[in-house]
Amino acid sequence: VHGEFTAHAKMMSKTLLLLLLLVPTIMFAGVRAQDDVEDIEDTETTKTEEPEEDNEAPVIDTTEKSEFANVYYVFPDNADLKFPAGSVASVLVGFQNIGDSGFVVTSLAGSLRHPLDNSYLIQNLSTVPLETFVAPGQLINFNYYFRPHDSFEPHQINLELVIHYKDDAEATYWDAAFNSTIDITESIETNDVGSVFSTLILIGIVAGIFYYFRVPTSSSSSSATKVETGTAEDGDDEWLENHNAVLGAQKKTPAKNKSD
Numbered sequence: 001v002h003g004e005f006t007a008h009a010k011m012m013s014k015t016l017l018l019l020l021l022l023v024p025t026i027m028f029a030g031v032r033a034q035d036d037v038e039d040i041e042d043t044e045t046t047k048t049e050e051p052e053e054d055n056e057a058p059v060i061d062t063t064e065k066s067e068f069a070n071v072y073y074v075f076p077d078n079a080d081l082k083f084p085a086g087s088v089a090s091v092l093v094g095f096q097n098i099g100d101s102g103f104v105v106t107s108l109a110g111s112l113r114h115p116l117d118n119s120y121l122i123q124n125l126s127t128v129p130l131e132t133f134v135a136p137g138q139l140i141n142f143n144y145y146f147r148p149h150d151s152f153e154p155h156q157i158n159l160e161l162v163i164h165y166k167d168d169a170e171a172t173y174w175d176a177a178f179n180s181t182i183d184i185t186e187s188i189e190t191n192d193v194g195s196v197f198s199t200l201i202l203i204g205i206v207a208g209i210f211y212y213f214r215v216p217t218s219s220s221s222s223s224a225t226k227v228e229t230g231t232a233e234d235g236d237d238e239w240l241e242n243h244n245a246v247l248g249a250q251k252k253t254p255a256k257n258k259s260d
Contacts, residue, residue: 065175068099071163073178081180085187086150093163093177096139105132105165106172110146113158115181122157123149134165152184 065071072094075081083089097103110125125146134140144161161178 064173066099066103066165066167066173068097068101069103069165069173069175070096070098071175071177072096073161081182082185083148083182084185085148085152085154087188088145088147091144091146091161091178092141093144093161094139094141095134095163095165097134097136100136101168102136103134103165103167105130105134105140105142105163107164108142108144108161108177109164110144110159110161112148113160115156115158118158118160118179148184150187154186155184156181157184158182 074092074094076090076092078089093108095103095105107127107129109127111121112123112125114120114122128142128144130142132140132142142163148157159178159180159182160176162174163177164172164174166172
């Protein structure tokens with residue numbers, strides 16, 4: 001019995017010792033797991049707090065307009081919606097008051113945006129303050145000028161023109177006079193430089209062709225004339241000398257025979 005009790009006590013001692021060794025490991029693993037969870041939460045919090053990109057701009061809600069106002073647009077010089085990069089373009093924006101109270105048109109603003117994502121701002125155009133009163137039943141037109149950046153390559157881009165106004169109760173509204181894609185074409189200055197360069201190249205080619213065909217023809221004509229002239233003169237002199245010699249001999253011979 002004493003032996004069994006001793007063996008049992010030894011087993012209990014080993015088990016207790018094993019538990020004492022495992023407890024710190026389990027506690028360390030739990031603390032490490034808790035730290036990992038806290039790190040992940042900190043990382044997620046950090047990502048959430050990242051600032052938005054500069055090119056992101058809020059999309060203007062074009063439904064916030066008054067039912068008593070209508071807006072229109074006309075592109076006097078660009079009816080085909082093609083705008084050369086770097087050139088000033090104009091648009092005529094009309095505001096009509098169809099209500100019974102007046103409106104004050106406060107400003108007119110424009111922007112160029114990505115054609116597939118209207119929230120992505122590419123170029124912010126001018127904001128023109130107007131502060132113009134429009135009486136009931138009145139229609140007023142505003143000229144708005146803008147210039148697509150001269151670094152733009154030919155491509156499609158979205159043009160947004162927004163007019164801001166308010167009523168007599170100081171309630172503010174906005175409406176998109178134009179919100180659609182336009183075509184940016186090649187810069188006119190680039191076309192002018194290319195035309196001048198092409199013209200110079202064409203003039204050089206024509207001058208080279210003229211020089212190539214003109215100079216050899218003149219040399220050949222001069223050489224041929226000299227050869228023909230020299231041959232004719234030499235041949236005539238030689239023929240005349242021989243002929244005169246024969247005639248002289250024929251004239252002298254009869255005279256000699258007569259005297260004999």
